[in-house]
Amino acid sequence: MIIYGVAILAFCYVTGQLIGELLGRLIGIDANVGGVGFAMLLLIFLNDWFTRKGYTHKLTDRGIEFWSQMYIPIVVAMSAIQNVKVAVSSGFMALFAGIIPALICLSLIPALAKFSKSQPNDQHGHYKPVS
């Protein structure tokens, strides 16, 4: 049943976000720390566990895959609710302070990737696409 897949995803969401909230509270900040990350790890573990137990069902999987296919439309909607007016009209300081650090960080990515690739991890270089 499709709803089982959606419910499994919702279970991961609720559990992960709750852990993130609690972790934030625990270290005394008013923010969710890694909620999405915990939820993703939980989903990976559950998926793995169900596969090994043979509990997987095509329709159940589709309940989750539907949402991963909805990801781009949701991101399009998200970009349509950004405060772009403020970003464009807030003067040069905000433009510089927003863009320059991002450029510096972007330019560091190749070095970091190379630096970390020197570890032998090439046997794990492959990965399964979503769909």
Next chain:
Amino acid sequence: MDIISQFLEKNGLVVAFLTVGLMIYASAIMSNRLTNKKIPASAIAIVMGLVLAYVGGIYSGGGKGIADVKIFSGFGLMGGTMFRDFAIISTAMGASFVVMRQTGWIGALSLFLGTIIPFFVGVTIAMAWGYTDVVSLTTIGAGAVTYIVGPVTGAAIGASSDVMALSIATGVVKAVFVTIITPFAARYIGLDNPHTAMIYGGIMGTTSGVSAGLAATDPKLVPYGALTATFHTGLGCLMCPSVLYLLMRVLF
């Protein structure tokens, strides 16, 4: 006319599904016909979304883009954090845990760099613009991390409201810029594998920028970037009002 707009408003979420569907369809046609598929349809759709957000902001004077226009209020729900996070988590279905574990340590390192570098570059730029007090400098620096870290930090250390607004604007500029630049920069920074995507998510951090940027580049990379990016705001909110603020007080 009134009946129609009330009807659209009442069914906001479904209207948003329809509108986004039409936007993506139009983007796919533009991608095929005008750019010969060189620019992915998702990138065009996201930029279209940003333009809509700008138009909506100008038209309504509000801060939530097109969602402030009543008949498009459903965008607020569809593009809000709940649906976004739900969809991001679902992408983990196709992700490889082995790759995530392998990249774990460099992901953590890039998270720290992604907090410290934007912070200090932001502080430097604020200084160049004539800010001298530690509270304002710290708040603007925190805004350069993400637009959530900025106001959280400002509120914690008592920044004035105009500096807070400026730090939010800085973070929003960053998110929009990361969204637009990622598909173009991807080729030059080697952003075509899960390993680099995790570093990218950690160092760029801003969740909306990273999620939209990766969607426009290669949706298969989304879970990897999102996994590290999710810790970015938390780390920023942790470090900026505490360690980095204290460091600033020592320096100035």
